[in-house]
Structures are given as structure tokens and as C-alpha cells.
Amino acid sequence: MSAVGHPTATSGQPGRLTGNRDFLLLWVGSGVSALGSRATSIGYTLLVFWSTGSATAASLVTFAALLPNLVTQLPAGALVDRWDRRRTMVLCNVGRIIAIGSVAVAVARDSVWLPHLMVVAFVEASLGICYALAERAAVFNVVPSDQYGAATAANESRANAASILGQPAGTLLYALTRWAPFGFAVLMHVISLVTLLFVRRDLQAPKARADEPGGLLARVREGFVFVWSQVYLRRALGLFAASNILFQVLGLGLVVIVKNQGGSPPTVGILLVVNSVFGMAGAMTSNFYLGRWGIRRIIMGVNIAWAVLMPLLALAPGLVVIGAIFALIHYGAGISNVAGMLYVLQAAPDHLRGRAGSIVMLLSSGANSLGALFAGFLLDSTSITKAMLIVGGAMGVIAVLAVLGFGGRARAEEERADAERAATERAEAERAEAAAEAGRAEAEPAVGKTPAG
Structure with a gap:
């Protein structure tokens, strides 16, 4: 277990990252890549629906794009740790350029074929998962430990920005010409590839490059064993999964509330953009809270805040107040997402970060799927007021569990001891990497030397 609850472990200031060339290259490359993927996500839907007029056909492509979240996560995590x-x-990046490029060419030639789009959507999403897991773990090798919090916050802000800009950009590009969203995505992945080629630092600790024994299933099992063995990590993941289910109810509930209040689909769109903006603001300011409260108090505080805010949706008098409550909830989500990902990546040693990240994403995907089913059932079987009260009551239970799981002096002392052990482990890893780099530096001058005389 790492120093996830120790305030000083994340005391870096975001501004210091601007001087880190390798981090900026990774950040920009991953950001434009995510922007391209967001553009294609809406591009597939528009292309299929407008080409066929079939909502079922459009849903098949969406299903193909979402399926990797359930079937690719675990093997991707194990392979990313090995490769x-x-x-x-x-x-x-190369795979996505080829796959999406084939769609751009097919659309330009007016030869759209549904199975082709489904295969490309699945391949693109699978490669995107592998890329994201590798990039998320690699970031911790290009920034010092006191900037982990700032780097994680910057990455979460980037994800929110891609969500805000990507789909509107894809819609606008599709309106210009049908192949444009896919051509745009190809360009974004090319830029991502180029930025990656200019990163100088090694993206793995020396120990992580060792060829560990065992097959794919054994490595996946090792990841699960590690996560289950970490008491506080296990508790945190349980809280995140439970709250994700409730967020699915809130997402569908927002549509129902707007309709009941006499709003229109554009109103829903505006509120979703506002939520994304506040989520990004939460991520951007998360390092402030990390430096002062630490992850343990953030987990408790955000869950308590949600328990107070969610029941208010049942009592809010109008869309303005409802929008403000949703914005505050998503502001807390931005902070919580940074704290949660930082928790996981700090807890896991370098050679397990891909698997730990994949397990978290699998739990999130599973919770979102269950939440979507639960949301439809709940909102169809009762009024929106009762549904929001049920959500608020469930969130209250989750908040109590958060306080019981992470509150108290004894737990703070345990995590402080974890902080000291983690600092020792990181120092040893940095010494090993420095020794490896020194060895390579000593070997380089000998290359190309000729005997004297």
C-alpha cells in the first residue's frame, strides 16, 4: 500500500509541470488522441443512422465500440505491464490510424458497410484502452513523486476537455462532409504519434521491463490478488463502483427532470456541457485539495457532499437550481476522479500499474452497465422525486461507509506508515533507474572507438 492518504505525497504545484518537456509531450499527445476518438464516437452514430435510417444499426456500432470496456480491459492491463x-x-497509434483511415476512405468512396464499421469501432476502442493504460502508467515515470497529484489532475482535466470539445467537433465536421470526423481523428492520432516519438525519458522502471514468468491468465490473476490484498484500495474501489451506479441514475434522471420541467433536448445538451465544465474545474483544482487534505479526507468529504446534494434534486424548484446542484455534484466528481486514479496508481508498483488500472476501469464499466439497467427500472417504476430520494438515501449509506472505512486516527497512522514504506520503495526504484542510466552512459563513449596508433 502506498502513501495515498499522506498529504505531503501530492504537494507538487501544477505550474511546475509546464517545464517538464516529456510530460507535456505525453499530455498533448494523449489529449489530441482522445479528441479524435470523441469525434469518431459521434461520427459513427451520425454516419450509420443517416446512411441507413436504422436506429438498430447505429446501436450495433455503439455496442461494438463499448464492448472492449468489458472484454479488453483485463488482458490489456496484463499485456501493457509486460510490453x-x-x-x-x-x-x-499506428493501428488506429490505419483502422480509422479505412473508414475515411470508405465513406469518401460512398461504400459504407456496417460490419466494417463495427470491426473498426471495436479495434479502435481496444487500441484506445491499451494506449490509455500505458500512458497512465508511463506518466509516473516522467514526473517526480511530489508532482503525481498535479499530473493526475492535469490528465483528468484533459479528459473532460476532450469530452466537451470532441463530440461537437465531430458533429460540425460531419455537417461539412461525411468523412471529415474520421479524417480529423486520423490527423489527431498522427500528431499523438509524433509527440510520443520525441519523448526522451524511459517510460518504465527497470524492474518493470523484466520478463516476468507466467501466462496471461496468471498475470491477470496477479493483478486481482494485489488489488484484493490492499485493504484501503479495496474499500476505495467499492465506494467508487457503488457511486458510479448512482451516477447512471442521475444521468438518465437529468433527462427526465428536464422533460418534466418543460425543457427541450438542447436544454439537456447545455446542462451536460455545464456538468463537463464543472467536472474539469474540479479536476483542475484537485491538487489544491490533495495538498491540504490528502486522498483519505477527499474520499470522505466528496461522498458526504454528494449525500447532501443528491436528495436536494427531489426538492429543487426549477431548472436553474437543478443545474447548479448537478454542476456541484460533477465538480466533486472531478476531484474524486483525480483522487481515485492517483490512489490506484500510487498504490500499485510500476510493474502492476497497467493491471491495477485495467481492474479499476473494468469495475467502472461494470458498475456503469448495472447502473444503466437500474436507472431505467427505477425511473419507470416510480416518480422522479422518489427516485432522487432513493438515490440520496443510497448515497448517504455510501458516505457512512466512506467515513467508517477511512476515518479515524488509527487509519491515518496506518496510511502514514504506508507513506514511509512507499517513499522507500520509490527511492529504491529511482536509484535503480539512475544506476541503469549511468551504466548506459558509461557504455556509450566506448562505441565507435578505434585502437590508438
């Missing part, structure tokens, strides 16, 4: 991260990210 060289830089090479993995390069190959993922």
Missing part, C-alpha cells in the same frame, strides 16, 4: 510502454503506444 514496452513506448512501443505499445506507438503501435496503438
